[in-house]
Amino acid sequence: MSTPRMNPVAQRFQPGDSVRVRHADPPGHVRTPWYIRGHTGVVERVCGSYPNPEELAYAHPGLPAQPLYRVRFLQREVWPDYTGGARDTVDIEIYQHWLDPA
Protein backbone atom coordinates (compact mmCIF):
# COMPACT_ATOMS: atom_id res chain seq x y z
CA MET A 1 0.00 0.00 0.00
CA SER A 2 1.40 3.40 -0.92
CA THR A 3 1.46 6.08 1.74
CA PRO A 4 0.81 9.71 0.85
CA ARG A 5 4.12 11.51 0.29
CA MET A 6 4.71 14.66 2.26
CA ASN A 7 7.98 16.38 3.03
CA PRO A 8 9.12 15.85 6.62
CA VAL A 9 9.16 18.77 9.04
CA ALA A 10 12.44 20.71 8.66
CA GLN A 11 15.19 19.56 11.02
CA ARG A 12 15.90 22.24 13.67
CA PHE A 13 18.77 20.67 15.60
CA GLN A 14 22.21 19.20 14.93
CA PRO A 15 24.35 16.85 17.01
CA GLY A 16 25.92 18.85 19.86
CA ASP A 17 23.00 21.29 20.20
CA SER A 18 21.60 21.85 23.69
CA VAL A 19 17.88 21.20 23.85
CA ARG A 20 15.26 21.45 26.55
CA VAL A 21 12.37 18.99 26.66
CA ARG A 22 9.06 20.84 26.73
CA HIS A 23 7.16 20.72 29.99
CA ALA A 24 3.85 19.79 28.40
CA ASP A 25 1.14 17.53 29.76
CA PRO A 26 -1.31 16.77 26.95
CA PRO A 27 -3.87 14.00 27.28
CA GLY A 28 -3.56 11.12 24.83
CA HIS A 29 -0.73 8.91 23.67
CA VAL A 30 2.64 10.55 24.35
CA ARG A 31 6.13 9.12 23.78
CA THR A 32 8.11 11.57 25.88
CA PRO A 33 8.64 10.06 29.35
CA TRP A 34 7.29 12.08 32.25
CA TYR A 35 10.61 12.05 34.10
CA ILE A 36 12.50 13.82 31.34
CA ARG A 37 10.09 16.69 30.65
CA GLY A 38 11.61 20.06 31.50
CA HIS A 39 15.18 18.69 31.50
CA THR A 40 18.05 19.87 29.29
CA GLY A 41 20.29 17.58 27.27
CA VAL A 42 22.48 17.50 24.19
CA VAL A 43 21.58 16.07 20.78
CA GLU A 44 23.71 12.93 20.38
CA ARG A 45 22.48 12.06 16.88
CA VAL A 46 19.70 12.60 14.39
CA CYS A 47 17.77 9.35 13.96
CA GLY A 48 15.81 10.31 10.84
CA SER A 49 12.22 11.46 10.35
CA TYR A 50 9.18 9.32 11.06
CA PRO A 51 5.40 9.61 11.10
CA ASN A 52 4.36 10.97 14.49
CA PRO A 53 3.42 8.04 16.77
CA GLU A 54 1.16 10.34 18.80
CA GLU A 55 -1.04 10.46 15.69
CA LEU A 56 -0.44 6.90 14.48
CA ALA A 57 -1.80 5.74 17.84
CA TYR A 58 -5.23 7.04 16.74
CA ALA A 59 -4.90 5.50 13.25
CA HIS A 60 -4.12 8.91 11.71
CA PRO A 61 -1.31 9.16 9.12
CA GLY A 62 1.08 11.08 11.43
CA LEU A 63 2.34 13.24 8.57
CA PRO A 64 4.36 15.27 7.95
CA ALA A 65 7.10 13.10 9.43
CA GLN A 66 8.80 14.50 12.54
CA PRO A 67 12.58 14.45 13.00
CA LEU A 68 13.61 12.14 15.84
CA TYR A 69 16.72 12.79 17.95
CA ARG A 70 18.70 10.78 20.44
CA VAL A 71 19.22 13.21 23.30
CA ARG A 72 21.80 12.62 26.03
CA PHE A 73 21.16 13.77 29.60
CA LEU A 74 23.39 13.72 32.67
CA GLN A 75 21.95 11.31 35.23
CA ARG A 76 22.77 13.65 38.11
CA GLU A 77 20.80 16.40 36.37
CA VAL A 78 17.77 14.14 35.86
CA TRP A 79 17.80 12.56 39.34
CA PRO A 80 18.74 14.95 42.18
CA ASP A 81 19.59 12.02 44.49
CA TYR A 82 21.68 10.14 41.89
CA THR A 83 24.67 8.50 43.57
CA GLY A 84 26.43 7.02 40.50
CA GLY A 85 29.26 8.50 38.47
CA ALA A 86 29.19 12.24 37.81
CA ARG A 87 29.50 11.65 34.06
CA ASP A 88 26.85 8.90 33.78
CA THR A 89 24.28 9.64 31.12
CA VAL A 90 20.89 8.48 29.90
CA ASP A 91 19.96 8.59 26.19
CA ILE A 92 16.34 9.07 25.17
CA GLU A 93 14.86 9.25 21.68
CA ILE A 94 12.61 12.29 21.47
CA TYR A 95 10.65 13.80 18.60
CA GLN A 96 11.44 17.34 17.54
CA HIS A 97 8.08 18.84 18.51
CA TRP A 98 8.96 18.06 22.14
CA LEU A 99 12.25 19.99 22.01
CA ASP A 100 13.15 23.68 22.34
CA PRO A 101 16.61 25.23 21.94
CA ALA A 102 18.34 25.50 25.35
Add this chain to the structure above:
Amino acid sequence: MRSHHDMGGKPAGPVQRSEHDYAFWEKRVDALLVLLTRKQRMNVDELRRNVESLGADAYDRLSYCDRWIQSIAQSLIQRGVISVDELGRKMAEIEQRARDPGP
Protein backbone atom coordinates in the same frame (compact mmCIF):
# COMPACT_ATOMS: atom_id res chain seq x y z
CA MET B 1 -1.26 14.26 34.73
CA ARG B 2 1.25 11.45 34.75
CA SER B 3 -0.25 8.30 33.25
CA HIS B 4 0.00 5.10 35.25
CA HIS B 5 2.12 3.29 32.65
CA ASP B 6 4.64 6.17 32.52
CA MET B 7 6.42 4.88 35.63
CA GLY B 8 10.07 5.48 34.76
CA GLY B 9 11.96 6.62 37.87
CA LYS B 10 9.34 5.54 40.40
CA PRO B 11 10.44 3.16 43.18
CA ALA B 12 9.94 -0.40 41.91
CA GLY B 13 12.32 -2.71 43.75
CA PRO B 14 14.85 -4.97 42.06
CA VAL B 15 14.50 -6.06 38.41
CA GLN B 16 13.15 -9.62 38.07
CA ARG B 17 15.61 -11.25 35.70
CA SER B 18 13.89 -14.63 35.41
CA GLU B 19 12.48 -15.71 32.03
CA HIS B 20 9.45 -17.91 31.57
CA ASP B 21 8.44 -20.28 28.81
CA TYR B 22 5.72 -18.83 26.65
CA ALA B 23 2.38 -20.61 26.76
CA PHE B 24 0.81 -21.59 23.45
CA TRP B 25 -1.85 -18.87 23.72
CA GLU B 26 0.86 -16.25 24.31
CA LYS B 27 2.59 -17.28 21.08
CA ARG B 28 -0.77 -17.01 19.34
CA VAL B 29 -1.23 -13.48 20.64
CA ASP B 30 2.17 -12.54 19.26
CA ALA B 31 1.41 -14.16 15.90
CA LEU B 32 -1.96 -12.38 15.77
CA LEU B 33 -0.31 -9.01 16.25
CA VAL B 34 2.30 -9.71 13.56
CA LEU B 35 -0.43 -10.64 11.08
CA LEU B 36 -2.66 -7.67 11.95
CA THR B 37 0.15 -5.13 11.63
CA ARG B 38 1.51 -6.63 8.39
CA LYS B 39 -1.97 -6.53 6.92
CA GLN B 40 -2.37 -2.96 8.22
CA ARG B 41 -5.47 -3.70 10.28
CA MET B 42 -3.80 -1.92 13.22
CA ASN B 43 -0.38 -0.60 14.20
CA VAL B 44 1.86 -0.94 17.25
CA ASP B 45 1.15 2.64 18.28
CA GLU B 46 -2.54 1.78 18.64
CA LEU B 47 -1.43 -1.30 20.59
CA ARG B 48 0.54 0.90 22.99
CA ARG B 49 -2.25 3.45 23.36
CA ASN B 50 -4.84 0.82 24.20
CA VAL B 51 -2.48 -0.87 26.68
CA GLU B 52 -2.03 2.54 28.32
CA SER B 53 -5.82 2.95 28.42
CA LEU B 54 -6.46 -0.25 30.41
CA GLY B 55 -6.63 1.57 33.74
CA ALA B 56 -4.14 1.24 36.58
CA ASP B 57 -5.75 -1.81 38.20
CA ALA B 58 -5.90 -3.89 35.00
CA TYR B 59 -2.48 -2.67 33.89
CA ASP B 60 -0.92 -4.05 37.08
CA ARG B 61 -3.04 -7.20 37.31
CA LEU B 62 -2.81 -8.46 33.72
CA SER B 63 0.17 -10.30 32.30
CA TYR B 64 2.08 -8.91 29.34
CA CYS B 65 0.20 -10.96 26.75
CA ASP B 66 -3.12 -10.40 28.53
CA ARG B 67 -2.59 -6.66 28.10
CA TRP B 68 -1.78 -7.23 24.45
CA ILE B 69 -4.90 -9.25 23.64
CA GLN B 70 -7.13 -6.77 25.48
CA SER B 71 -5.50 -3.98 23.52
CA ILE B 72 -5.73 -5.82 20.19
CA ALA B 73 -9.45 -6.34 20.76
CA GLN B 74 -9.95 -2.61 21.53
CA SER B 75 -7.93 -1.59 18.47
CA LEU B 76 -9.91 -3.84 16.14
CA ILE B 77 -13.23 -2.61 17.56
CA GLN B 78 -12.09 1.03 17.16
CA ARG B 79 -11.14 0.38 13.53
CA GLY B 80 -14.36 -1.49 12.82
CA VAL B 81 -12.54 -4.71 11.91
CA ILE B 82 -14.72 -6.58 14.41
CA SER B 83 -17.80 -5.53 16.35
CA VAL B 84 -18.41 -5.76 20.09
CA ASP B 85 -21.37 -8.09 19.50
CA GLU B 86 -19.37 -10.35 17.19
CA LEU B 87 -16.56 -10.62 19.74
CA GLY B 88 -18.97 -11.24 22.63
CA ARG B 89 -20.75 -14.04 20.78
CA LYS B 90 -17.48 -15.69 19.73
CA MET B 91 -16.11 -15.54 23.29
CA ALA B 92 -19.32 -17.16 24.62
CA GLU B 93 -19.08 -19.86 21.96
CA ILE B 94 -15.50 -20.68 22.90
CA GLU B 95 -16.31 -20.71 26.62
CA GLN B 96 -19.10 -23.17 25.87
CA ARG B 97 -16.74 -25.32 23.83
CA ALA B 98 -14.29 -25.41 26.76
CA ARG B 99 -17.05 -26.53 29.14
CA ASP B 100 -18.36 -29.16 26.75
CA PRO B 101 -15.50 -30.64 24.70
CA GLY B 102 -17.93 -33.00 22.95
CA PRO B 103 -17.68 -36.73 22.38
